[in-house]
Amino acid sequence: MLSCGLDIGTAQTKCVIIDGNKIVQGRGIVHSGANLARASRHALKEALTEADCEEYDLTIVTGTGYGRAAIPLSHKSATETSCHAIGSIYRYPGSRTILDMGGQDMSAIRIDETGAVLDFAMNDKCSAGSGRFLEALPDIVGMPFEEIRTIELEKTEPLRITNACSVFAEQEIINYFEHGEMVENILGGVFISLARRGASLLNRVGIEDEVTFTGGVSQVKGIARALSDLIEHDVNAGIDGVYIGALGAAILGLKGSHNW
Amino acid sequence: MNKIAMEDKARTASRELIQRHYLELDAGVSGDRKVVYLFTSGLISELFRSFDFIVTYPEMTAIHSSRRNVSVDLIHDGEELGYASHICAYVKCDLGLMAGPRKGQTPFGKIPPPDLIVITHGGCSTYIKWAEALGNEFKCPVKIIDVPFVREDRQTDFDHVYVRGQIEELIPVCEELSGRKFDEDKLKEILKLTSETIELWKKLLEYGKLKPSPFDTYFEGVTYMAPMTILRGTEEARDYYQSAIDYIWHRIKTGYTPYGKEDFRLLFEGTPPWPRIREFQQMFSRWYAVGVTNTYVRTVCAAVNLKFGPDKPFDFLASLASQSYYNWNLGKRRGFMLDLARDYEVDGIVIHSAKSCRPFSIGQLDMRNYFAREADIPTLYLDSDIADPRYFSSARMQNRIDTFFEALTHRKERRSKGELKT
Numbered sequence: 001m002l003s004c005g006l007d008i009g010t011a012q013t014k015c016v017i018i019d020g021n022k023i024v025q026g027r028g029i030v031h032s033g034a035n036l037a038r039a040s041r042h043a044l045k046e047a048l049t050e051a052d053c054e055e056y057d058l059t060i061v062t063g064t065g066y067g068r069a070a071i072p073l074s075h076k077s078a079t080e081t082s083c084h085a086i087g088s089i090y091r092y093p094g095s096r097t098i099l100d101m102g103g104q105d106m107s108a109i110r111i112d113e114t115g116a117v118l119d120f121a122m123n124d125k126c127s128a129g130s131g132r133f134l135e136a137l138p139d140i141v142g143m144p145f146e147e148i149r150t151i152e153l154e155k156t157e158p159l160r161i162t163n164a165c166s167v168f169a170e171q172e173i174i175n176y177f178e179h180g181e182m183v184e185n186i187l188g189g190v191f192i193s194l195a196r197r198g199a200s201l202l203n204r205v206g207i208e209d210e211v212t213f214t215g216g217v218s219q220v221k222g223i224a225r226a227l228s229d230l231i232e233h234d235v236n237a238g239i240d241g242v243y244i245g246a247l248g249a250a251i252l253g254l255k256g257s258h259n260w
Numbered sequence: 261m262n263k264i265a266m267e268d269k270a271r272t273a274s275r276e277l278i279q280r281h282y283l284e285l286d287a288g289v290s291g292d293r294k295v296v297y298l299f300t301s302g303l304i305s306e307l308f309r310s311f312d313f314i315v316t317y318p319e320m321t322a323i324h325s326s327r328r329n330v331s332v333d334l335i336h337d338g339e340e341l342g343y344a345s346h347i348c349a350y351v352k353c354d355l356g357l358m359a360g361p362r363k364g365q366t367p368f369g370k371i372p373p374p375d376l377i378v379i380t381h382g383g384c385s386t387y388i389k390w391a392e393a394l395g396n397e398f399k400c401p402v403k404i405i406d407v408p409f410v411r412e413d414r415q416t417d418f419d420h421v422y423v424r425g426q427i428e429e430l431i432p433v434c435e436e437l438s439g440r441k442f443d444e445d446k447l448k449e450i451l452k453l454t455s456e457t458i459e460l461w462k463k464l465l466e467y468g469k470l471k472p473s474p475f476d477t478y479f480e481g482v483t484y485m486a487p488m489t490i491l492r493g494t495e496e497a498r499d500y501y502q503s504a505i506d507y508i509w510h511r512i513k514t515g516y517t518p519y520g521k522e523d524f525r526l527l528f529e530g531t532p533p534w535p536r537i538r539e540f541q542q543m544f545s546r547w548y549a550v551g552v553t554n555t556y557v558r559t560v561c562a563a564v565n566l567k568f569g570p571d572k573p574f575d576f577l578a579s580l581a582s583q584s585y586y587n588w589n590l591g592k593r594r595g596f597m598l599d600l601a602r603d604y605e606v607d608g609i610v611i612h613s614a615k616s617c618r619p620f621s622i623g624q625l626d627m628r629n630y631f632a633r634e635a636d637i638p639t640l641y642l643d644s645d646i647a648d649p650r651y652f653s654s655a656r657m658q659n660r661i662d663t664f665f666e667a668l669t670h671r672k673e674r675r676s677k678g679e680l681k682t
Binding site for chain 1: 632664
């Protein structure tokens with residue numbers, strides 16, 4: 001049996017295929033763009049290639065993310081909050097609090113030992129501090145995302161980024177450049193500024209160990225470190241954090257009882 | 261269950277009454293009748309009806325404009341007058357309409373300029389500046405009844421006397437403007453109608469306790485509420501609520517529920533996003549979630565038992581002026597909501613916070629945290645706006661609501677398996 005989870009976010013579309021034992025067989029990730037159906041096909045194709053199987057081998061496809069209603073492929077769907085909860089409890093079984101930072105949304109989620117959502121809070125309509133800002137960052141600072149992702153916070157002398165608004169924060173960064181500040185120190189400040197928004201949301205639902213950081217932004221080591229420092233808790237985070245929602249959707253597909 | 265929607269007679273009748281109110285305003289002011297603008301929180305329209313004033317309400321016009329999807333144009337007009345984006349959307353709607361290029365002309369009729377503006381200052385500090393701006397525009401007197409904040413569990417006797425005195429001071433103002441002498445018997449008659457109307461309105465809202473609830477006291481209740489504001493103190497208002505009760509009884513007898521079945525019972529807090537209310541409602545109805553009770557419609561005379569009756573007209577008016585839920589301390593509001601949650605056996609609470617209404621929205625996040633963490637009642641916090649559709653993001657709103665119901669579904673499943681006590 002193969003179960004596929006498709007997480008169609010505003011920035012990226014992720015696909016994870018698992019077998020009946022919840023072992024990951026294949027993954028795919030593409031930019032969502034304007035055509036969500038096409039993005040989901042491309043992400044699925046990548047995952048199918050890695051899993052070395054065909055679409056007809058899939059028993060069930062579960063959609064999540066903003067575009068979940070737009071994909072004709074899925075048999076059922078659930079919100080990304082529920083999927084990140086299920087994905088997190090599988091990946092890090094001790095998870096009780098989750099911060100999901102995606103392209104446009106940021107959610108703090110408190111879960112129980114089964115992965116059920118007990119409480120959640122999301123950012124308001126403004127997307128400042130989410131992945132959208134991070135997407136623009138390589139162009140602003142002239143450094144590829146892969147390099148930004150691996151910068152270690154403790155090796156920087158973070159500058160203060162005070163603006164909550166992405167547009168004004170960009171202006172603030174440019175001002176720092178004009179004053180000859182080093183890009184790593186500017187980025188250190190950006191990491192702290194973004195992590196602060198996440199920490200504030202986490203405090204709203206109440207922090208309980210273990211804390212798991214998911215979503216595209218969680219791949220940035222500096223932000224994960226800043227978050228850990230701010231909330232004074234260890235944080236589970238890793239390069240696969242971007243796939244947790246899709247993984248959760250795939251696991252949900254294996255469960256017959258939740259017909260969300 | 262009856263899944264076929266029956267004609268909502270109470271809604272139709274309410275809409276006809278609202279329509280008639282605006283048609284009468286549009287027809288113009290005849291004779292020597294004067295126009296008074298009143299604000300809905302702590303309303304005391306009966307006093308002005310006794311002097312035969314034409315009574316109208318800037319907030320109701322803003323709401324009606326929002327429901328007719330013209331609020332955003334009026335808000336733009338208001339912003340062109342210099343009012344910033346964070347200022348109350350009702351204010352910008354109203355000032356955009358009255359002081360902007362439209363000069364009071366709405367799609368549903370022309371609003372006459374005021375001869376007098378009276379506000380009951382209880383809970384909404386914006387009222388004062390709003391009334392002053394209107395007063396400056398139309399060069400008419402503005403009278404303010406200052407209602408002290410309810411600091412403890414109830415209003416003090418001292419505060420009551422203070423409010424009553426201010427209302428009594430309005431008599432010579434009304435006499436001079438209207439050219440009529442104060443008639444206490446007439447006021448008592450009007451207040452008697454109000455008292456009867458309030459009892460019927462409260463009785464109507466109580467039907468939300470039934471399982472399933474015969475109507476959605478939030479999404480349907482906001483329409484049923486309109487005559488309570490616009491026409492309070494008239495026979496039409498009283499008769500409307502009697503008919504509404506008869507109609508809801510018909511629903512009860514036929515086993516009707518608003519969405520075909522009732523999977524979730526909710527308590528709503530906050531003013532709805534008027535321009536997108538239908539869409540907002542559908543986000544809940546697709547989960548078969550019914551607003552069995554709420555604080556918003558209860559703010560109109562159904563939140564407290566008034567201490568006085570029509571036989572003591574100025575005490576009664578002072579009670580009406582002072583009963584505003586918006587003027588309560590946060591602990592009292594929270595306690596009131598907890599009582600409602602218990603009495604109406606709700607599965608969860610939904611708080612809709614308004615971006616441009618800070619006086620009322622402040623503290624709602626604390627409420628959310630209290631209900632979710634301390635009281636163990638699942639609570640959803642949403643934010644958009646009361647009249648400005650630019651703050652409403654459908655995808656985000658739907659996402660939050662769906663997440664909430666997914667969690668509630670799981671909670672119900674666990675409860676049915678005996679894994680949860682409450």
